[in-house]
Amino acid sequence: MVPKGDSGETKERSSPGAGANPSIYVIFISLILDLLAFTVILPLLPSILEHYEQEAEGDLYHQLKASVSFFQSVLDVPDKFTSVLFGGFLGSMFCLLQFVASPLIGSLSDVYGRKPVLLATMCGICMSYIIWSLASSFALFVLSRIIGGLSKGNISLSTAIVSDLSSEETRGKGMALIGVAFSIGFIVGPLIGALFFKFGGGSFLFPALFSVTLSALNIVFIACKFPESLPAHSRCQSVMGSMKEAVEMVSPASLFAFRPVKRLKDRDRDMLVTLGRGYFWYLFVYSGLEFSLTFLVHLRFQFTSVDQGKMFCFIGIVMALLQGGYVRRISPGKEIPLVVRALMVLAPSFVIIAFAHSIVVLYGGLLLFAYGSAVIVPCLTTAVSRIGGPDEKGAIMGTFRSLGALARGLGPFVACSLYWCVGPKLCYLLGGMAMILPYLLIKKLK
DSSP states (O other), X not given: OOOOOGGGOOTTXXXXXXXXXXXXXXXXXXXXXXXXXXXXXXXXXXXXXXXXHTSOTTSHHHHHHHHTXXXXXXXXXXXXXXXXXXXXXXXXXXXXXXXXXXXXXXXXXXXXXXXXXXXXXXXXXXXXXXXXXXXXXXXXXXXXXXXXXXXXXXHHHHHHHHHHHOOHHHHHHHHHHHHHHHHHHHHHHHHHHHHHHHHTTSOSHHHHHHHHHHHHHHHHXXXXXXXXXXOGGGSOSOHHHHHHHHHHTTOHHHHHTTTTOOSOOHXXXXXXXXXXXXXXXXXXHHHHHHHHHHHHHHHHSOOOHHHHHHHHHHXXXXXXXXXXXXXXXXXXXXXXXXXXXXXXXXXXXXXXXXXXXXXXXXXXXXXXHHHHHHHHHXXXXXXXXXXXXXXXXXXXXXXXXXXXXHHHHHHHHHHHHHHHHHOHHHHHHHHHHHTHHXXXXXXXXX
């Protein structure tokens, strides 16, 4: 999905010097509703898997558990780590489905318009939450995650809509609003989910119904308040042509070489390839350890869902303060040195978390973790956005985001498998050491 060039400018697009298009605020509110519903489940996943483990024999959970029992006995893996392995599988499955579906959804929206495709993805998301609320078995819960992953292209679609409605001068503000929506969602959503779980008597029904309600409201809100942002004269005329571009976005070899960007100077391409590789390896390691963090604190510190909600809230607040008061003030051209320093901070944060056996030490590691999280992706994204001409920005950013989605699709299962095999200490220690690779790649550009 590549934003249109100047020929695609519409009357709805913000003009230079004007404020943001009102429809951008509609998308902003929609994203908050979507992300609140999405993040509700984050602190609950360890408890959800423990719940299905207690179900009757013959359920999908027990079938999967039996399939890994031989390796578990050979490696002498504690039984309590099995939920970590299955959690990693679910996390990677969801993100890989999102990685495959998002470019295809974007391509359909280039042909048929943003609004109908956006509403279709929202209906899929709502259906996934309905199935979760009815999930009396692990198989139904997995089905809900499959449908949710295939429908989660609404995030990248929202980015395309902001591009449709913005000029070069106002696009940064629009993208900043998307970042604010993410901050709100990841600060508030997990805490809401934990509180519904606690005061609902330990039932997952109430968090699930909360997500269903928000997603249903979101559908009605978009249907009533959002006008189509991509007029017919600016759309692609061929579904096959648009799909061909989407296929390039799911080919790892194509992504790592930035082949979807057709016209690019050799020097710019070399820089993009290096940044892309550094970004992928960073997010591959980071997303895996980030995903396994909920299981680590649940098993080691006996964190309840409320404790986990507070932990996510702490990380989110620190990130929001850093991004609002520090990252946005970074002078142009200073992003790469800051990323290098942040990687140097992030690596020891994983080591501290690995060996933390008190809440104070854990939160010290989380503080460093939040600093790296707040700095690295925004700065890398800004650095990448400065490369290439205006007509290449869409393809460059689309390829860059797809590399990140691929990393998030692979990282959780690899990290959780490592956690399952060797335990949390060695897993996080190896993760901290693995941050040397993106550090060395990006340092070359410093």
